[in-house]
Amino acid sequence: MRRWAARIDEIEPFRVVEMLARARELEAQGRNILHLSAGEPDFSTPAPICEAATAALAAGHTYYTPAAGLSALRQAIASWYHSHYGVEIAPSRIFLTPGASGAILLVAGLLINPGDGILLPDPGYPCNRQIMRLVEGEGQLVPVLAADRYQLTPAAVNAHWRENTVGAMVASPANPTGEMLDLNELCRLWRELQRRDGHLIVDEIYHGLEYEKQAPTILSVTQDAFVVNSFSKYFGMTGWRLGWLVAPDWAVAGLEKLAQNLFISLSTPAQYGALACFEPATLDLLNERRDQFRQRRDYLLPQLRRLGFSIPHTPAGGYYLYAGIEKFGISSEQFCIQLLERHGIALTPGTDFGSHLADRHVRFAYTTSMPALEQTVARLQKLYL
Numbered sequence: 001m002r003r004w005a006a007r008i009d010e011i012e013p014f015r016v017v018e019m020l021a022r023a024r025e026l027e028a029q030g031r032n033i034l035h036l037s038a039g040e041p042d043f044s045t046p047a048p049i050c051e052a053a054t055a056a057l058a059a060g061h062t063y064y065t066p067a068a069g070l071s072a073l074r075q076a077i078a079s080w081y082h083s084h085y086g087v088e089i090a091p092s093r094i095f096l097t098p099g100a101s102g103a104i105l106l107v108a109g110l111l112i113n114p115g116d117g118i119l120l121p122d123p124g125y126p127c128n129r130q131i132m133r134l135v136e137g138e139g140q141l142v143p144v145l146a147a148d149r150y151q152l153t154p155a156a157v158n159a160h161w162r163e164n165t166v167g168a169m170v171a172s173p174a175n176p177t178g179e180m181l182d183l184n185e186l187c188r189l190w191r192e193l194q195r196r197d198g199h200l201i202v203d204e205i206y207h208g209l210e211y212e213k214q215a216p217t218i219l220s221v222t223q224d225a226f227v228v229n230s231f232s233k234y235f236g237m238t239g240w241r242l243g244w245l246v247a248p249d250w251a252v253a254g255l256e257k258l259a260q261n262l263f264i265s266l267s268t269p270a271q272y273g274a275l276a277c278f279e280p281a282t283l284d285l286l287n288e289r290r291d292q293f294r295q296r297r298d299y300l301l302p303q304l305r306r307l308g309f310s311i312p313h314t315p316a317g318g319y320y321l322y323a324g325i326e327k328f329g330i331s332s333e334q335f336c337i338q339l340l341e342r343h344g345i346a347l348t349p350g351t352d353f354g355s356h357l358a359d360r361h362v363r364f365a366y367t368t369s370m371p372a373l374e375q376t377v378a379r380l381q382k383l384y385l
């Protein structure tokens with residue numbers, strides 16, 4: 001019987017990955033491609049992390065670890081919450097996962113009964129709704145406005161809450177917009193969810209990549225929310241596949257069972273490598289990189305505005321610019337295909353992130369060098385000015 005499950009027909013591809021594959025194909029044909037599509041830092045993993053992982057391999061640390069992760073790493077993450085945010089988190093509430101992706105799967109598996117809905121901002125990170133579908137739930141897309149910096153507000157939660165809704169998931173800073181929720185906004189959102197006895201999941205994967213002020217964690221507001229995070233972005237470890245989930249106490253026993261069955265263990269060398277993430281020398285290097293991201297944002301944003309892209313606010317973090325393309329009178333997918341095929345610029349169409357005005361937006365990821373950004377602007381300028 002060559003038939004897959006019905007859910008697979010409802011799960012959409014992650015277009016950015018397809019765009020990336022096409023960009024690589026063109027590159028293999030000898031074309032010069034400017035990559036502004038991947039949500040992956042162009043900097044490789046800092047040396048102290050690689051060295052710690054290599055030393056662990058040399059010492060024979062090649063076996064499974066506990067399903068929730070190495071206790072030393074859970075402790076190191078707990079200490080990070082203390083030193084960085086001033087919040088106390090028991091290491092027992094921290095689960096290492098295969099990237100933030102694994103943390104989203106874990107929390108979805110924990111919370112969602114068949115038919116349950118989770119409110120998700122549109123535009124937002126596309127895999128969330130596919131993962132909700134995988135566990136027989138439903139991502140309920142809520143159109144969010146530039147005026148609200150594309151974030152979910154209590155009023156929007158109120159307006160879109162349905163009978164089957166059990167919670168909401170937000171990201172701060174967000175993908176694709178780079179917009180952040182401040183402490184007051186997190187408090188108000190939490191109050192609204194609490195009033196409805198709903199869950200709140202906050203994806204904090206872009207923490208560390210914030211350019212004016214530090215992103216507050218929801219854990220400063222409540223110990224009852226779920227936090228998704230990762231070593232992929234700020235720590236520069238995309239390919240190592242390591243992230244984490246912070247869960248309320250009541251959820252720990254359920255998550256233990258799920259983690260044992262889904263993952264058995266996380267990559268052992270990756271976990272030993274990650275122990276070096278919180279050392280001062282590594283953090284100095286990461287903060288230098290963050291400053292470079294800020295410089296790139298500060299260069300690219302005014303240039304794109306000058307060329308006619310509409311970007312109403314300066315995003316506070318992440319490494320994305322979510323740009324309106326109304327001026328060019330073409331759909332976002334057509335725009336991205338033309339730019340890639342004819343002019344060698346890889347972007348991501350807004351349609352990857354939802355449906356609300358998606359066709360009129362594209363995402364620029366400034367995960368490439370300043371010279372590449374300058375070339376991008378030069379190529380766009382020839383086309384559009």
Ligand SMILES: Cc1ncc(COP(=O)(O)O)c(C=O)c1O
Nearest residue numbers: 039099100101125175230232243
């Ligand atoms: C908002 C958000 N959450 C989660 C992820 C998944 O990250 P990873 O599994 O590499 O940690 C990404 C990746 O781009 C993201 O942008």
